[in-house]
Amino acid sequence: MGKVNPYAALKFKEFRIFVILRFALVFAWAMQFIVIEWEIYSLTKDPLSLGLIGLMEVIPAVSLSLFAGHFVDQLEKRNLFAVCITAFLCISFGLFLLTWPIITEHLTHSWHIGLIYGLVFCGGITRAFFGPTIFSLFSQLIPREFYENAATWSSSAWQMGSMLGPALGGLFIVWIGVHWSMLIIAGFALTSLILLFQIKRKPILNTKKGEPIVKSLKEGLNFVFTNKLVLGTISLDMFAVLFGGAVALLPVFAQDILKVGSTGFGILRAAPAVGSFLTMMVVAYFPLNKNAGKKLLWAIFGFGVCIIIFGLSEIFWISLVALFFSGVTDGVSVVIRQTILQLKTPDAMRGRVASVNSMFVGSSNELGAFESGVTAKLMGTVTAVVFGGMMTLGIVGATAILSPPLRKLDIKRDLID
Numbered sequence: 001m002g003k004v005n006p007y008a009a010l011k012f013k014e015f016r017i018f019v020i021l022r023f024a025l026v027f028a029w030a031m032q033f034i035v036i037e038w039e040i041y042s043l044t045k046d047p048l049s050l051g052l053i054g055l056m057e058v059i060p061a062v063s064l065s066l067f068a069g070h071f072v073d074q075l076e077k078r079n080l081f082a083v084c085i086t087a088f089l090c091i092s093f094g095l096f097l098l099t100w101p102i103i104t105e106h107l108t109h110s111w112h113i114g115l116i117y118g119l120v121f122c123g124g125i126t127r128a129f130f131g132p133t134i135f136s137l138f139s140q141l142i143p144r145e146f147y148e149n150a151a152t153w154s155s156s157a158w159q160m161g162s163m164l165g166p167a168l169g170g171l172f173i174v175w176i177g178v179h180w181s182m183l184i185i186a187g188f189a190l191t192s193l194i195l196l197f198q199i200k201r202k203p204i205l206n207t208k209k210g211e212p213i214v215k216s217l218k219e220g221l222n223f224v225f226t227n228k229l230v231l232g233t234i235s236l237d238m239f240a241v242l243f244g245g246a247v248a249l250l251p252v253f254a255q256d257i258l259k260v261g262s263t264g265f266g267i268l269r270a271a272p273a274v275g276s277f278l279t280m281m282v283v284a285y286f287p288l289n290k291n292a293g294k295k296l297l298w299a300i301f302g303f304g305v306c307i308i309i310f311g312l313s314e315i316f317w318i319s320l321v322a323l324f325f326s327g328v329t330d331g332v333s334v335v336i337r338q339t340i341l342q343l344k345t346p347d348a349m350r351g352r353v354a355s356v357n358s359m360f361v362g363s364s365n366e367l368g369a370f371e372s373g374v375t376a377k378l379m380g381t382v383t384a385v386v387f388g389g390m391m392t393l394g395i396v397g398a399t400a401i402l403s404p405p406l407r408k409l410d411i412k413r414d415l416i417d
């Protein structure tokens with residue numbers, strides 16, 4: 001057996017550019033989300049308002065996701081990605097204006113909050129196209145035999161952005177305030193747009209260009225729901241993230257339970273991404289091919305345990321360690337899931353399959369945020385987080401019993417060969 005080259009995918013120039021711009025985008029998006037969370041909770045002091053942030057984004061993201069997948073498969077991916085980034089840049093600049101005292105002093109409290117929610121809603125529209133476009137472009141930058149290694153690096157860029165965005169976001173709130181933090185976010189969006197144009201336009205691989213939208217959507221849904229491995233992977237992640245969305249309540253923990261302020265909030269928010277990123281660096285050297293299904297199930301089980309420990313903790317360092325290991329376990333599951341989807345999805349259907357994945361999995365973060373906000377309002381913050389962790393454990397157990405193909409999955413044997 002040959003020696004594994006952990007940097008194999010990075011020898012392709014366009015893929016290296018893709019990894020860098022993906023980091024810039026995720027950094028900006030993650031930083032923007034926590035800055036908005038901090039601003040909204042500071043204005044309302046209501047945990048339900050944090051859940052509403054997720055709801056405002058997930059409504060358009062879910063509603064438009066399938067249609068977005070259809071158009072992604074019909075259009076050239078590089079230029080479509082440019083449109084998505086431009087829209088994100090406009091939203092970030094709009095939030096910059098809405099956090100400017102010169103403007104906010106002329107707005108009523110309700111109008112101020114309402115306009116922020118409105119831009120978050122527009123972000124959800126943009127995100128409906130982001131996921132399928134990135135997924136489809138990824139496959140055109142790298143040969144198939146490098147998909148697993150490329151998925152590790154792409155996910156690592158995502159996790160590094162998720163790690164540094166919240167951490168620096170919390171610090172920037174302290175150093176320069178919410179308003180100027182939003183300008184930094186817009187700057188990263190602009191940087192990613194400039195980088196994108198160093199990637200050449202790509203051919204449209206869908207041979208059914210101009211296909212009626214209803215027929216196209218039906219074909220995409222039929223593929224996902226008849227492929228037990230893809231469906232099981234998507235479903236497991238969706239429910240685990242939905243009920244394990246403790247990070248949505250971090251402003252409450254940081255301000256009212258752990259009492260660590262915005263700096264501690266940024267550190268807590270970054271802890272899962274730190275764990276996940278470090279895990280992916282290890283995975284680049286030690287791939288997860290063998291017994292991948294069992295590793296995926298155990299990883300998500302461990303994630304649920306970490307969420308329960310976090311919810312019960314009133315000590316900062318214990319909470320930090322629990323969130324760190326929730327990221328470690330999530331890092332394992334991300335690499336396995338992305339590899340499965342890339343290898344099992346036909347080129348002509350990548351946009352539609354990714355849109356279904358975004359609709360059920362990508363949006364589960366925001367639905368999880370809403371679920372956490374509602375349960376925190378009804379049960380109390382701590383009880384809501386512990387309840388979510390216990391539900392995650394139950395879902396993993398049920399999946400292990402009901403989905404033998406996923407439990408027995410071996411990536412190299414079952415997918416590559």
